[in-house]
Amino acid sequence: MEAFTYKYPVQVYFGEQAAARSLPKELERIGQNVLLAYGGGSIKKNGVYDELRSILQNAGKTVTEFSGIMPNPTYAKVQQGAALAREHGIDFILAVGGGSVIDCCKIISAQAKLDADIWDFEYAQHGSPTDFIPMGAVVTAFGTGAEMNNGAVITNEEKKQKSPLWGAFYDFAILDPVYTMTMPMLQVMSGAFDSLSHCMEEYMGTPRTGNLTDELNEATQRSIIRNIRATLQTPQDKNVRSELMWAAAVAENGMLKIGKTTDFQCHMLEHQLGAYTDCNHGQGLAVLHPALYRRYLPEAAPQFARLATEVWGVDPNGKTEKELAEAFLNALSAFIREAGLPTALSEMGIPEDTDYAAIARSTIRTGGCIKKFDDQYLIDVLKECI
């Protein structure tokens, strides 16, 4: 896939050398003090850190570093970053990493400008913040599509809640597939499955009648599945990686949500699993999706049947809707194994004595879900996944 620029409302710079081509110009119009935010330091191994530091230096910026943003970024880390941003009079945040870094900075950009505690602010129904430190994202691990929207999933360790908060859109996002070539295969698969999950969560929302949004969604799912398989064959294929990276963005840029109330019940359940176990997001989804979706039956049979034929290539001849729905569930489970993703919580090192009742109780129930799940229902799903 060739390089392109595209606005949505985030200005996307996609392709090899995208940072070298676009970042110097973007830095011209921002303030002096830049917060360079990243995670555990993988960017120091793959050369991205050095490249960006020198671009920032050539632009004459004063750089403050904020590192160590963890997977499942915590509320405490957000507060730490916001304090640092205030202390150094930060004019611009450059977030370098995957969804965790990119989400964390969305909320830092809001908290730094907000006197109130942003968690209370948003959950006390005061609504979303409106004042932000402007930001740019450099994506080095793909899957979440976090660079394309203004939602952020933050773990409040004290409250044992991993919940969405609303921050700013990035001014720009730099997507260079080459930056992701050093991701370990399991992380690539976890991220790509997260993208597929986003599509399914959007697809399963209401209305569930066929429409353009769903057709675009089916196309995106087919593309992700095809390119996950291609990645397993040729892990270092840059075009395959480009397709997966862009599909991850498309899955979360709003296009597949148009005209729909989305589901995202599996995400909400996984978030609480993460809040209690700090597990990997994509892998948690891989374990939970089949078990949860089986409980969507029989209500979701028409959508599952459509996924079977339109996305998973199941031949409908001589099959009932119920049989097609089952075929989808089986194809999804088989694919998760094919991708080398876990199929049980135990494979993820999650102890059997985890407080599943507390996870179920604290799971947000979504309006777009085809079923209203009571606690026991969700406890059963979780226990089935042990």
Next chain:
Amino acid sequence: MEAFTYKYPVQVYFGEQAAARSLPKELERIGQNVLLAYGGGSIKKNGVYDELRSILQNAGKTVTEFSGIMPNPTYAKVQQGAALAREHGIDFILAVGGGSVIDCCKIISAQAKLDADIWDFEYAQHGSPTDFIPMGAVVTAFGTGAEMNNGAVITNEEKKQKSPLWGAFYDFAILDPVYTMTMPMLQVMSGAFDSLSHCMEEYMGTPRTGNLTDELNEATQRSIIRNIRATLQTPQDKNVRSELMWAAAVAENGMLKIGKTTDFQCHMLEHQLGAYTDCNHGQGLAVLHPALYRRYLPEAAPQFARLATEVWGVDPNGKTEKELAEAFLNALSAFIREAGLPTALSEMGIPEDTDYAAIARSTIRTGGCIKKFDDQYLIDVLKECI
């Protein structure tokens, strides 16, 4: 399809009552003097004019009217509008209509702020204008997707050139499918075919290898074809109209151009046909596409074959690539007849003695086209369509 808001970078307000819901708020942040631009006055028959006038009045705006914007809007009309905007110190342009009104206002918004003659300015390679009067669009005739991009097709009668110019993006676009229910069926089909043509022109660009962009494109084409057929069955179905209206926007919002150099050779040929005959755009495309595409063979056989199976539902079993490509061309021609669109220039009232050589000579050759056409090649295409 349900109402939604969506930014791209145009803020789209889609759905029934979208104007009543969104326009008052949008008017709050704009200046005092509004140019209300529209076409031949159909909006006075279907009530849209009265609705918008009262919203503008309630907002306390000073309104200057600019009416009579014609299909194939002329350069002279642009200059007239720009002079009017200067004269009245217009702060905001509200364009109400279809692609012609929406395109015309994009260039008025630029010319009103530009001392140079915008035609010379852009074609003398001074690049695109950067200063604009902000605008909003209310779409009452769909198909072009003009509200979603900053390109505008203007006819320079003196120079006998119908060419793209580059103006501003709209701040917002109001898409209420109900506003389009009074469109005559032939205009609905012409607009919808223009949307399908945009998809095909994007699809036929380079690279031509399968990718996510092309899969999204195929999904959009299937949706347009299905909903054109549904419109023929139930012309007043609001959901069908909504799907067509949104598909027209998707086809021109940039999503299907990502990572590709698009073709648009058929559009360029039709533009010059329009420059010389003032013919209807969608109908001109309907006549020209089959004849031009037949000349894309054999180079385009792989793409045509893919369109046959992925978009037109042709069973590939036992067919060669060449046979599938032919099947696509036949399906496209049959569909144009099915939609009640013309299949010959004579049906459009275009005289036989039209100066086809001049049309061919003045047709822009596009970089994304699979073939480089010399004048005679294009003359043959046009004559074949007589």
